[in-house]
Amino acid sequence: MVRRESLSRKLFIIFNYTFLTLLSLTMFLPFLNVIAQSLSSAGAIDRGEVMFWPVEITTQYYKYVFEDVSIWRAFGISVYITVLGTAINLAATATLAYPLSRQEYVGRRLVLMVILLTMIFSAPLIPQFILMREIGLVNTLWALMIPTAISAFNLFVLRSFFAQLPTELIDSSRIDGCGELRTLWSIVLPLSKPALATVGIFYSVTNWNKYMDALYYINDRAKYPLQVKLRELLITDDLSDTGNLAFEITSQSVQGVQMAVILVATIPIIMIYPFLQRFFIKGMLIGSIKS
Amino acid sequence: MPKQAMRMLMLTLILAIAAGCAGNNQPGTDTGSAEGGETPQAQGATKFSISMRTLNVGYVEKHPDINKDPYVLALEEKTNTDLDIRLIPHNEYQDKMVQMFATNDIPDVVQGSGGISGPELAGAVENGVFLPLNDLLEEHGKDLLAFIPDEAWARMTDSKTGNIYGIPEILSNPSRRATWIRTDLLEKVGKEIPTTVEETLDVLRAFKEAGVEQPYAGRQNFKYADTFFGAYDVLGYLNQFKLFPDGQVKPSFFDVDNMKAAIGVYKTMHDEGLISREFATIESTDFRSIITSGKAGMWSMNANELPIWGAQLMENVPDARVALIPSPVGPDGGGGYAHYNPVTRSFFINKKAEDRAAEIVQFFNWMVSDEAELLFSYGLEGEDYTVASGEPVFEVPTDTAGTDKMRYLNYWLWLVQDTTYNKMVSSLTETGQQMIDAFDNMLAHEGRKGIEFDPRLDALIRYPDLNPKSDELPPLILEHVLRMVYGREEIDNYEAVLDEYLSKGGNEIIEEATTRYNNKENAFE
Numbered sequence A: 001m002v003r004r005e006s007l008s009r010k011l012f013i014i015f016n017y018t019f020l021t022l023l024s025l026t027m028f029l030p031f032l033n034v035i036a037q038s039l040s041s042a043g044a045i046d047r048g049e050v051m052f053w054p055v056e057i058t059t060q061y062y063k064y065v066f067e068d069v070s071i072w073r074a075f076g077i078s079v080y081i082t083v084l085g086t087a088i089n090l091a092a093t094a095t096l097a098y099p100l101s102r103q104e105y106v107g108r109r110l111v112l113m114v115i116l117l118t119m120i121f122s123a124p125l126i127p128q129f130i131l132m133r134e135i136g137l138v139n140t141l142w143a144l145m146i147p148t149a150i151s152a153f154n155l156f157v158l159r160s161f162f163a164q165l166p167t168e169l170i171d172s173s174r175i176d177g178c179g180e181l182r183t184l185w186s187i188v189l190p191l192s193k194p195a196l197a198t199v200g201i202f203y204s205v206t207n208w209n210k211y212m213d214a215l216y217y218i219n220d221r222a223k224y225p226l227q228v229k230l231r232e233l234l235i236t237d238d239l240s241d242t243g244n245l246a247f248e249i250t251s252q253s254v255q256g257v258q259m260a261v262i263l264v265a266t267i268p269i270i271m272i273y274p275f276l277q278r279f280f281i282k283g284m285l286i287g288s289i290k291s
Numbered sequence B: 001m002p003k004q005a006m007r008m009l010m011l012t013l014i015l016a017i018a019a020g021c022a023g024n025n026q027p028g029t030d031t032g033s034a035e036g037g038e039t040p041q042a043q044g045a046t047k048f049s050i051s052m053r054t055l056n057v058g059y060v061e062k063h064p065d066i067n068k069d070p071y072v073l074a075l076e077e078k079t080n081t082d083l084d085i086r087l088i089p090h091n092e093y094q095d096k097m098v099q100m101f102a103t104n105d106i107p108d109v110v111q112g113s114g115g116i117s118g119p120e121l122a123g124a125v126e127n128g129v130f131l132p133l134n135d136l137l138e139e140h141g142k143d144l145l146a147f148i149p150d151e152a153w154a155r156m157t158d159s160k161t162g163n164i165y166g167i168p169e170i171l172s173n174p175s176r177r178a179t180w181i182r183t184d185l186l187e188k189v190g191k192e193i194p195t196t197v198e199e200t201l202d203v204l205r206a207f208k209e210a211g212v213e214q215p216y217a218g219r220q221n222f223k224y225a226d227t228f229f230g231a232y233d234v235l236g237y238l239n240q241f242k243l244f245p246d247g248q249v250k251p252s253f254f255d256v257d258n259m260k261a262a263i264g265v266y267k268t269m270h271d272e273g274l275i276s277r278e279f280a281t282i283e284s285t286d287f288r289s290i291i292t293s294g295k296a297g298m299w300s301m302n303a304n305e306l307p308i309w310g311a312q313l314m315e316n317v318p319d320a321r322v323a324l325i326p327s328p329v330g331p332d333g334g335g336g337y338a339h340y341n342p343v344t345r346s347f348f349i350n351k352k353a354e355d356r357a358a359e360i361v362q363f364f365n366w367m368v369s370d371e372a373e374l375l376f377s378y379g380l381e382g383e384d385y386t387v388a389s390g391e392p393v394f395e396v397p398t399d400t401a402g403t404d405k406m407r408y409l410n411y412w413l414w415l416v417q418d419t420t421y422n423k424m425v426s427s428l429t430e431t432g433q434q435m436i437d438a439f440d441n442m443l444a445h446e447g448r449k450g451i452e453f454d455p456r457l458d459a460l461i462r463y464p465d466l467n468p469k470s471d472e473l474p475p476l477i478l479e480h481v482l483r484m485v486y487g488r489e490e491i492d493n494y495e496a497v498l499d500e501y502l503s504k505g506g507n508e509i510i511e512e513a514t515t516r517y518n519n520k521e522n523a524f525e
Helices: A002-039 A042-047 A058-069 A071-103 A107-118 A125-135 A153-163 A167-175 A180-193 A194-208 A212-217 A226-234 A255-286 B002-023 B058-062 B070-079 B093-101 B134-140 B142-147 B152-157 B183-189 B197-209 B227-231 B256-272 B284-292 B303-316 B351-366 B368-376 B400-413 B430-445 B459-462 B477-483 B491-518
Strands: B047-054 B083-089 B109-113 B166-170 B176-182 B212-218 B240-241 B249-251 B296-302 B323-326 B345-347 B386-388 B390-392
Touching: A002 A058, A002 A255, A002 B070, A042 A255, A042 B284, A042 B303, A058 A071, A058 A255, A071 A107, A071 A153, A071 A180, A071 A194, A071 A255, A107 B083, A125 A212, A125 B284, A153 A194, A167 A180, A180 A194, A194 A255, A212 A226, A212 B093, A226 A255, A226 B323, A255 B296, B047 B093, B047 B351, B058 B093, B058 B400, B070 B083, B070 B351, B070 B368, B070 B400, B083 B093, B134 B142, B134 B351, B142 B351, B152 B166, B152 B345, B176 B183, B176 B430, B183 B197, B197 B212, B197 B256, B197 B296, B227 B256, B240 B491, B249 B491, B256 B491, B284 B303, B296 B303, B303 B323, B303 B430, B323 B430, B345 B351, B368 B400, B459 B491, B477 B491
Parallel strands: B047 B083, B047 B109, B212 B296
Antiparallel strands: B109 B345, B166 B345, B176 B296, B176 B323, B240 B249, B386 B390
16 A cells, blocks of 8 residues: 555656646746847847857846946836835735724724725726826826825735734733724734735835836836836837838847846846745745634 | 824824925926026027927937937027927827827927827817918928928828918838848849849749748738739738729729739748748747848848848848849839838927917928038037038947937937938948938839828728738738638639628728718828
C-alpha cells in the first residue's frame, strides 16, 4: 500500500513541478526578451536576432531615457500620486469602514446601501468633468487622488475585517474612556495590519497605473504621470482612422528605447512586491482561523 | 471634556483641509498660463490661445513648457503675438477634442485635421462655434489666398453658405507613397527596372531565386502593400468612388474584371512565395524591421521617408542601394497609390475671439512669407545657421537631438505650409534631392484618385462592415479577398461577393453616393 501511494505521489509531484515551471517560463521569458532588447543594438533588433540574451550590447537607450527630463518628472509625479494617494485612500477607507462595521451605528444600513449603489452606477465622463471643473480640481494632481479616494470594493473588504474583531476589545477601550478615534487608532488599526497592507497594495497598484483620469483631467504636460508618458512613447496610432492620411506615423520611436522605458516603469513595482508579500499571506490566513 | 476637545479638533482639522484644498485650485483651464514670456511683450501684442495636436513629435512631447521655447518666442516676436499653446495628446486627440467642445472649453484658435466635418470637431462648424473668414481673408490674408489652391479652400468651405471656416495647411502633391526597390539586388539578378505588372512579377521571381526572403514586402490588410490594386485601379478606399458607365457612383472595386486580375496577381505571388505566406499578420513595426534589415526586395512606403529609411537600411546592410521607381502600371497604363487629402491641418477661429480675428488672420498670413520659411526650415540666425555673403549657410544635423528639432520646426511649428517636403532642407542633401526629384517628376504623374465625400456618407456609418478606411478596403470585401489570395475561395466567386455587399447595405451606399454626386453636395473629385 505504502509503495503504491508513494509512486503515484512521486509522479504527481514531478508533473506538478514540470507544469508550474513551464507556466512560469511563459510569463518570465517575454520579460527576459524585453530586458534583452533594451540592451541590444538597433540593427540586431531589426534583424530579429534578439531572443533572451542581448546581442551587440549597448547602453544607449538607457542613456537616452535617463537624460530625458520629462520621463523623470513623470516618474516623480507617479511616485507622488502613489504614496500620497495611497495614504489618503487608506485613511479615508479605514475611517469609513470602522463605523460601518459596528452594530451600534444607527444609519449603517442606509449608508451601506448608498455605497453599494455607487458600485453599480457611475457617472458618465462629461458631467463628471464639469463637476471637477466647478470644484476647481481640473488640472491639479488632487483630481487623481480625491475623487477615487474610497473604492467600494476595498471598503467592503476592510469593513468585513473590522467586523471580525471581538467587540469585547472595543467595549473595554470605551470603558477605559477612549473616544472612537482613539479606539480606531490605538486598538483597531494595529490589529488590522495585514488587511491594511492588502488593501494598501490594491490601492497602490491602481494609483501607479492611473492613466485615463490623468488624460482627461490634466492639461498641463508637466503634471502627466508615468503611464501617460509611456503610452505616448509606445503606442502609435495605427489603429484608429480619422480619414486623413497625412497624419499617419511612419517612423516610430526606436524599439530599444521603448523597451528601456518599459523596464524603468515596471522595476519599482516589482521591487516593492517581495517586501509586502508576507502581509498577503498573513492577510489571507487571518480570516481562516477562528479564535 | 476630552470628547468635546476631540470634536473641536476634528472641526478645526476639517476646516484646515478645506482651506488647504481650496488653495490648490487652479483658476480653471480657460485662462491657462499665458505667461509664456516674463519678457514684456511689445505694446499691443495680440494674445490668443491655440490648441494643437502633438503629432508624436519628440521635441514637443519632451518639452517642459512649450510656451517658453525659444522658437515659439521668436515666432511671437516676429508676428507681434503672445501665444498660449495648448497641447492635445496625439493618440487621444479625438476624445480630448470632443471633451473640449462638450465642456465648452474652446480656445481662441482650434487646430483640426482635414476639412470642416472631421469627427474631432464634433459638429462645431454646423453649430456656429467658428467665424466665417471670407472677408477677413480678403482684407488681411491676401498671401494666404494666393498661396493656397482652390481645392484646399473648397474643403474648408461650407457648400451651402459659401463660408470659409478655416485656414488650411496644404499638400500640393497628393501622391505621397512611392514604390521602392533595391537597386543592388536588381543589378545582381541582371534585370531592368520593371514598368508593367508582368515585368514586376518577373523581377520578383528573379529576386526569389537569388535568395531574397521577401521579394515583395506584404503587410496586414494590404495596407502599404496595395501596389497591384493601384495598378488595376481597384483600390476601393474612402476616396476612391467612381462614376461607372451605368451612371451610378460606386466604390472602385465594382470593376469586376480588374479586381479579379488584381486578386489573381496577389494569389500568384502568394503561391510562388513572392510575398510572405504570413503577410496577413505582419504589422507596421515588423514591416519596418523587415525592410530596414534588408530582407525585402520591393515595397511601398511614403516617399519622404527615403532619407531616413534609406540611411537605416544602408547602416544595417552596407551594400544596399534603394531607389524610388514609377509604380507598375496596369492595363490602362496608369498606376500608383491613393491620393491624399489636400488639407493636412486646418485652423479655425473661435467666435469669441472676434475682436482679435484680424490680427490672428495676419498671424497666419505671415506663415507663408519668406521670413517664415527661413525660420521654420533652418531655425534662428546665429544659433542654427550662419549668414555668408547674404546667403544662409546651414548644415543638416545628424544627431537625434538635431533631427528632433528639425522635425519640430519643419513639420510642427510651421502652421501653414506646403507639407509635401521642405525644400530648403531637402535640397541640401543628396538623398533629399533624390526625394525632391521623385516628388516633382515621378509621383506627380502617378496615383489614383476618385470621388470623395466629406462628410462621410451616412450609409457608411450605418454599415460598419462596408465602411472602408482611408487606405484599407471595407472589412467585408477585405475578408473575401484575403480568402481568395490564400486559396480558400475561388476568385470567380467575386461576383457573389459584390452581391453580398449590395444586399448588406451596399445598395443604400451607392444610392446615397450617386445622389450626393449629382447634387454636388460636398463631393470632391
